[in-house]
Structures are given as structure tokens and as C-alpha cells.
Amino acid sequence: MPAKTRSRKKPPALPGPAARLKSLPPYLFAAIDRKKKELRAKGADLIDLSIGDPDIPTAPHIVNALRRAAGTPENHRYPSYEGMPAFRAAAAGWFKRRFGVELDPKTEVLSLIGSKEGIGHMVLAYCNPNDVVLATEPGYPVYKIGTIFAGGKIHELPLLEKNRFLPDLSAIPASIARRAKMLFINYPNNPTGAVAGLGFFEEAVAFCRKYGIILCHDAAYTEVVFDGYVSPSVLQVPGAKDVSIEFHSLSKTYCMTGWRIGFAVGNADILAGLGAIKTNLDSGIFQAVQEAGIAALTGDQTHVARNNMVARRRRDILVKALRDGGWEASPQQATFYVWVRAPWGMTSAECVERLLAEAGVVCTPGSGFGRSGEGYVRFSLTAPDDQISAAAARIRGMRR
Numbered sequence: 001m002p003a004k005t006r007s008r009k010k011p012p013a014l015p016g017p018a019a020r021l022k023s024l025p026p027y028l029f030a031a032i033d034r035k036k037k038e039l040r041a042k043g044a045d046l047i048d049l050s051i052g053d054p055d056i057p058t059a060p061h062i063v064n065a066l067r068r069a070a071g072t073p074e075n076h077r078y079p080s081y082e083g084m085p086a087f088r089a090a091a092a093g094w095f096k097r098r099f100g101v102e103l104d105p106k107t108e109v110l111s112l113i114g115s116k117e118g119i120g121h122m123v124l125a126y127c128n129p130n131d132v133v134l135a136t137e138p139g140y141p142v143y144k145i146g147t148i149f150a151g152g153k154i155h156e157l158p159l160l161e162k163n164r165f166l167p168d169l170s171a172i173p174a175s176i177a178r179r180a181k182m183l184f185i186n187y188p189n190n191p192t193g194a195v196a197g198l199g200f201f202e203e204a205v206a207f208c209r210k211y212g213i214i215l216c217h218d219a220a221y222t223e224v225v226f227d228g229y230v231s232p233s234v235l236q237v238p239g240a241k242d243v244s245i246e247f248h249s250l251s252k253t254y255c256m257t258g259w260r261i262g263f264a265v266g267n268a269d270i271l272a273g274l275g276a277i278k279t280n281l282d283s284g285i286f287q288a289v290q291e292a293g294i295a296a297l298t299g300d301q302t303h304v305a306r307n308n309m310v311a312r313r314r315r316d317i318l319v320k321a322l323r324d325g326g327w328e329a330s331p332q333q334a335t336f337y338v339w340v341r342a343p344w345g346m347t348s349a350e351c352v353e354r355l356l357a358e359a360g361v362v363c364t365p366g367s368g369f370g371r372s373g374e375g376y377v378r379f380s381l382t383a384p385d386d387q388i389s390a391a392a393a394r395i396r397g398m399r400r
């Protein structure tokens with residue numbers, strides 16, 4: 001009976017998750033996902049406007065570039081972590097055409113497996129335990145989560161409607177600013193849809209120069225714009241390159257969220273630090289995807305404007321219905337989100353609950369993006385037109 005000869009002691013339990021995982025804020029969509037499942041199981045016909053993920057397919061010339069490149073054996077090997085020279089050159093060329101700023105593709109452009117990867121790794125590269133990271137809230141959750149993973153301390157900068165959802169940098173105590181390593185800003189902004197002019201970027205660059213802080217601009221939505229608005233880059237500010245990097249993504253611009261491709265631009269030394277983390281933790285973007293990225297950045301751009309027309313049409317349908325229903329909605333100039341105050345004094349959670357129960361519409365509670373998001377909800381416009389129209393009609397019918 002060989003089993004008997006084994007130890008009689010119970011084997012030790014496997015370790016539980018590390019403290020850094022336990023200290024994470026609850027996943028924004030977990031509670032909504034649970035509710036959605038419950039209602040769908042009961043046969044409810046739900047319209048999901050909670051996730052920002054383009055429903056429009058990637059343009060054919062981009063898909064075809066991937067098809068061609070996938071058949072090339074050289075592309076099957078490890079890519080270089082910093083990106084193919086041709087991809088970085090394409091990114092620099094796009095940046096020059098779009099913002100009029102010259103970049104050295106060798107040192108001032110770094111490829112990313114999506115900008116989320118770059119943002120998370122950026123904090124690991126520059127934040128020691130107990131260092132302060134400044135980030136706007138409500139906001140994209142990764143600034144805070146990256147900081148938690150690095151053992152840093154987040155100091156949040158509230159985005160308030162009365163300040164047009166721009167942070168008040170003068171309200172940051174000097175003692176905090178002196179301890180800060182990084183400042184994360186994001187314009188056009190998710191979730192508020194707010195935009196920032198060059199004047200605000202000048203202020204942010206001056207603030208970071210004053211205190212020796214790295215300015216990290218998350219620029220995922222610079223191309224998702226309407227009504228003639230043109231979004232600036234932080235790097236257009238004179239001297240910005242001394243203290244700044246900017247994260248760009250092909251995800252939202254080219255409807256390529258699933259492809260995982262983006263890039264960071266700006267200060268060469270700062271990018272080298274981010275690159276050092278990347279060399280040790282990831283192995284770059286599949287070269288065939290980089291070839292597709294080159295096709296996206298250098299090819300015909302008319303589909304970008306066309307997609308924006310679609311989002312604008314949907315925005316107008318939804319905003320009109322909200323107003324007709326008594327909500328205080330106004331059309332945003334950028335991003336495919338509608339950020340709106342919950343009507344009739346409801347909290348974010350109450351509003352999301354009622355939209356689900358009475359209209360079968362799923363949206364995101366503003367409070368999930370940060371404290372200052374309380375009292376707001378976010379609708380995403382990345383659902384087909386007929387669904388947006390149906391959601392609009394149902395919302396219009398809701399009563400106080």
C-alpha cells in the first residue's frame with residue numbers, strides 16, 4: 001500500500017493572492033456584469049451601452065496588411081521590444097502630420113502592446129514604494145491600479161463640471177507635489193468626454209517643470225472628435241519634451257481594440273526607462289500587427305472621419321432623448337461617451353439600477369471611475385445605430 005508510506009500530514013495550503021491583488025478596488029464592471037446575467041437569464045432584452053469598444057470593423061486595407069504580413073516567416077519570430085523601425089517611423093510621420101512635432105523614431109517613439117500596457121508599466125518604471133502619483137479622477141482605472149502595483153500612493157485630482165472637468169493644479173499642496181513622480185492626465189477625457197486646450201497643457205508642463213514631475217498624457221481619444229474640434233498634443237507646448245511623454249493608441253482611432261497596438265512618444269530618457277521594464281516583461285508586438293499598424297497610420301484616413309460621423313449621429317440621438325426625458329445632457333466634442341448627471345437627484349448606482357430595471361439599458365455608474373464621478377452615469381456610443389435609437393426611445397419614456 002504505497003499510499004500509506006506518504007506523509008500523514010495535510011499538505012500546506014497553496015498561497016492566496018498577493019497583497020497587491022487584495023488591495024485592488026473592486027472591478028468596475030463586476031457588479032453590473034452580475035446584474036446583466038441575472039436579467040438576461042430571466043429573458044430581459046438588454047441594450048448594453050456600458051463598454052467603450054468600437055462595433056465598427058477595422059478598415060479592410062488594415063486587415064489586408066495583416067493577412068499579407070502573417071504569411072511572411074520573418075514575422076513569426078520574436079519582434080524587438082521597442083518596435084520595428086518602420087513602425088516607429090510610421091508613428092513619427094503620423095505625429096508630424098497630425099501635430100506638427102518632429103520626433104526621432106529611434107529614441108522618441110516606443111511601441112506598446114496597447115497603451116494600457118504602457119501606462120501600467122510606466123508606473124513600475126518610475127514609482128518607488130511610497131512615492132506619490134498624481135492622477136485625475138473620475139478616470140481610466142489603470143493610473144491608480146498601476147500605482148497600487150508599484151506600492152506607490154495615489155493622490156487624486158478631482159475633475160469637476162464647474163472647472164470643465166480640468167484639474168485645479170494650484171490646489172495640489174506643495175508638500176504633495178514635491179513627493180510626486182508622475183502626473184497622469186487624459187484629454188479628450190474618458191469618462192467625462194471633456195477636452196483640454198493647449199493653454200491647459202502649458203499649465204501642466206509648467207507645473208511638472210517646477211516640481212520635477214514626469215507628465216504622462218493619455219491621448220487615446222485625440223482622433224475621436226466631432227463638430228470640427230481638433231485635439232492638441234502635449235508635445236506641442238514649447239519645452240514639453242523635457243518632462244513629458246504621451247500615450248497613443250490605435251485602438252479607438254482605427255477600431256483596433258483587439259489588435260493590441262499603440263505607442264508612446266516624447267522624452268527619450270523617460271521612454272528608455274519604460275522600455276527597460278518592457279524588455280524584461282514583454283516581447284513586443286507581433287510584427288504582422290505592426291505591419292497592419294503601419295498601414296493604418298500611413299494609409300487613407302477618410303474612414304476615421306467617417307467613423308466619427310457615425311459616433312456623432314449616435315451622440316445626437318441619445319443626447320436628444322435624454323433632454324426630452326428631462327436629463328441635463330449636452331453634446332460632447334470628443335470621445336464616444338455621453339457623460340451625464342443622473343436626473344431627479346439619483347446617485348450613480350440608483351440611476352444605473354433604474355435604467356436596467358425600467359429601460360433595459362446598461363450603462364456605467366460614474367462613481368465607478370472615482371469619487372467625483374458620483375451622481376453621473378456614462379453611456380457608450382459603440383453599439384449599432386438601431387440599438388442606440390431603441391435605447392434612446394426607452395430612456396425618453398422613463399418618468400421621475
Ligand SMILES: *Cc1c(COP(=O)(O)O)cnc(C)c1O
Pocket residue numbers: 052113114115116117140186190218220248249250251252257260261262
Ligand atoms: C481605451 C483606453 C486606453 C487603452 O487603450 P489600449 O487599447 O490599451 O491602447 C487608455 N486610456 C483610455 C482613457 C482609454 O479609454
